[in-house]
Amino acid sequence: MINIIILGPPGAGKGTQARLIQEKFGYIQVSTGDLIRHEIASGSELGQYLKPIVKSGGYLDDKIILQLLENKLKTVKTGAILDGFPRTENQANALYEMLKANHQQVDLVIELMVDKEILAKRIAGRFSCANCGTIYNEYFNPLVNEGKCDHCQGTEFIRREDDDLDVVQKRLEIYYEKTQPLLNYYEKNGQLSQVDGMQPVGGVASQIEVLITQYLKKPQMCVN
Ligand code: AP5
Numbered sequence: 001m002i003n004i005i006i007l008g009p010p011g012a013g014k015g016t017q018a019r020l021i022q023e024k025f026g027y028i029q030v031s032t033g034d035l036i037r038h039e040i041a042s043g044s045e046l047g048q049y050l051k052p053i054v055k056s057g058g059y060l061d062d063k064i065i066l067q068l069l070e071n072k073l074k075t076v077k078t079g080a081i082l083d084g085f086p087r088t089e090n091q092a093n094a095l096y097e098m099l100k101a102n103h104q105q106v107d108l109v110i111e112l113m114v115d116k117e118i119l120a121k122r123i124a125g126r127f128s129c130a131n132c133g134t135i136y137n138e139y140f141n142p143l144v145n146e147g148k149c150d151h152c153q154g155t156e157f158i159r160r161e162d163d164d165l166d167v168v169q170k171r172l173e174i175y176y177e178k179t180q181p182l183l184n185y186y187e188k189n190g191q192l193s194q195v196d197g198m199q200p201v202g203g204v205a206s207q208i209e210v211l212i213t214q215y216l217k218k219p220q221m222c223v224n
Pocket residue numbers: 008009010011012013014015016017032033034036053054057058059060061065083084085086087091122123125126127135136137138140141162171197198199200201202204
């Protein structure tokens with residue numbers, strides 16, 4: 001079992017790359033953002049409570065996030081690609097304990113480095129297939145055939161409620177205040193690898209592939 005964390009600001013390409021790693025290596029994307037949106041879409045009481053917080057761009061309570069994460073991780077057998085988690089040092093510590101209890105560890109932490117100036121445009125242009133979830137961008141990563149998903153031929157597309165420009169500014173501020181310090185946390189542990197997220201999607205994916213392949217070739221330590 002391998003656990004890979006993808007870190008980076010909103011719009012850095014975490015979800016895009018997590019889906020590609022999933023396709024290439026067969027690991028499972030564990031996106032706390034997707035888990036939350038799923039909960040909201042279900043109409044549950046919890047979802048109704050979470051909706052306004054996400055819509056306003058705030059971070060959710062650690063306890064709720066950890067519960068959603070733990071439930072999902074239990075279903076993952078080969079490898080997890082953590083996308084959007086952890087976001088705070090408290091969450092990173094909780095993840096460490098959760099994995100340790102299952103004789104696992106964080107294996108790789110990959111930071112997608114993207115200039116601040118480009119993030120709002122990436123988010124403003126984002127839309128995804130309502131059927132299979134493939135992420136597109138009207139400026140940088142459009143559909144090959146207009147109106148049809150490249151992957152599943154679906155014809156319905158959605159935009160996220162928290163991709164509104166004002167909300168995006170708040171999400172970015174919170175990221176730089178609360179999540180960016182995590183980079184130091186993982187760097188001090190010698191776990192952080194950086195990837196230039198300004199390259200086209202395929203270039204970023206190739207660099208990540210190299211990192212994962214190198215990691216898999218290294219002799220692995222046993223976690224007790
Ligand atoms: P979440 O869904 O995790 O959102 P996020 O972290 O803000 O990240 P995004 O999904 O916006 O961006 P991304 O990096 O995945 O980029 P993408 O691949 O889509 O969280 C949403 C909310 O849930 C949070 O605000 C919070 O409220 C809550 N939440 C979630 N986790 C939480 C936690 N742990 N604790 C507390 N609260 C939590 O790409 C963006 C666009 O760019 C796309 O259009 C894509 O096509 C395009 N693109 C991607 N790569 C490239 C490239 N290389 N070149 C050009 N375009 C590209």
